């Protein structure tokens with residue numbers, strides 16, 4: 001039994017706009033880039049940032 005369901009809703013399996021199924025490769029790209037353009041409807045799928053590892057320091061520097 002490998003019921004290892006790690007569905008936390010981070011990655012889309014289908015386009016939220018036109019419901020076109022994303023290929024596993026597109027899902028990988030989406031995970032890496034956190035953005036992917038659906039080839040069917042050209043909707044830009046964007047994932048919310050998971051790891052805020054790079055905090056914006058620009059404003060601090062401007063002070």
Ligand SMILES: [Zn+2]
Pocket residue numbers: 015016017018019020038039040041042043
């Ligand atoms: Zn789409």
